[in-house]
Amino acid sequence: MGFGLSYWYVVRYISNDKQSITAAIFNQGSAILIGVTILTFGSDAFVNQFVNFDASHKEYFRMAMPWHIFLGSFYMTIVVLIYYLLQYTTNLKEKEKDELQLQNLLKNAELEMLKSQINPHFIFNSLNSVSALTLTNPDLAHEMVIKLSDFLRLSLGRSNKELHTVEEELKQMNLYLDIERIRFGDRLSLSQDINEICMKHSLPVMILQPLYENAIKYGVYGQLEKVEISTKCHCDDGVLFLSITNNYDSTSAPQKGKGIGLMNIRNRLELIYGPSDLVTIEKNKNIFTIHLQIPQITT
Numbered sequence: 001m002g003f004g005l006s007y008w009y010v011v012r013y014i015s016n017d018k019q020s021i022t023a024a025i026f027n028q029g030s031a032i033l034i035g036v037t038i039l040t041f042g043s044d045a046f047v048n049q050f051v052n053f054d055a056s057h058k059e060y061f062r063m064a065m066p067w068h069i070f071l072g073s074f075y076m077t078i079v080v081l082i083y084y085l086l087q088y089t090t091n092l093k094e095k096e097k098d099e100l101q102l103q104n105l106l107k108n109a110e111l112e113m114l115k116s117q118i119n120p121h122f123i124f125n126s127l128n129s130v131s132a133l134t135l136t137n138p139d140l141a142h143e144m145v146i147k148l149s150d151f152l153r154l155s156l157g158r159s160n161k162e163l164h165t166v167e168e169e170l171k172q173m174n175l176y177l178d179i180e181r182i183r184f185g186d187r188l189s190l191s192q193d194i195n196e197i198c199m200k201h202s203l204p205v206m207i208l209q210p211l212y213e214n215a216i217k218y219g220v221y222g223q224l225e226k227v228e229i230s231t232k233c234h235c236d237d238g239v240l241f242l243s244i245t246n247n248y249d250s251t252s253a254p255q256k257g258k259g260i261g262l263m264n265i266r267n268r269l270e271l272i273y274g275p276s277d278l279v280t281i282e283k284n285k286n287i288f289t290i291h292l293q294i295p296q297i298t299t
Helices: 002-014 021-050 055-115 120-136 138-156 166-187 196-200 209-220 260-273
Strands: 163-165 188-194 202-204 227-236 239-247 279-284 287-295
Touching (some): 120 166, 202 239, 202 287, 209 260
Parallel strands (some): 188 227
Antiparallel strands (some): 239 287
16 A cells, blocks of 8 residues: 555656657556565565464465565556546646636737727828818817827727726727717718617627728718718627618729728627627618627626
């Protein structure tokens, strides 16, 4: 028993993971056989020092010695296999834990990369509009600078949390839309139908900005008529439903783009929530709608 317990140290701390299976079996088998043989002969010699056996008993022990060694080796082999099984289970759990941590790190890194993809053209266009307004309408230029500053402060200065409330998202997006409304004037109209119950529901940070950006890009840029961007939000059975609708000219030449905004949203929602069908697109003549489903994560 003592020899079996002490062998845990050999298996746990001395075994070399770099050696082949054949070499490991040979080394462990040799060590078990040598250890059991020494232990058996040592025990026999120790007992003979204190007990005076007759010739028949000594002959019996001599004849039974190979069986003692065989049985001892057999039992020790079972003990060692159990030790290796325990070690394998422990290592497997540790590897699964490390892999989970690595996946979380990669997931967080990818989410941060996706979250940071704010279209720089928005900033450039806003600054160009400010530059133009400083000559024609300084007060409006001043208002636009303040809104742009507030928007960037919210976008870049917030904490690293991935989720926030609908109320916080709309506050940030309204700043973005106010800036665009200053740029395009009466050509851009906005409407919102938000259920007050949903204001405290959660959604990913800046998940709506690419949608509004697409609506403006394919709506306002694509036609001279007035474009209305409508936002609707309701919640039901632990799911937040968001829809952003805009009219567009279906006969005009399509705007060039790589669809990075929608791909960004799909990737973020899939990374956070799991399902890949949380974004759907609906086209109806000259009306374009994007629907989002945001499952509510309970903590």
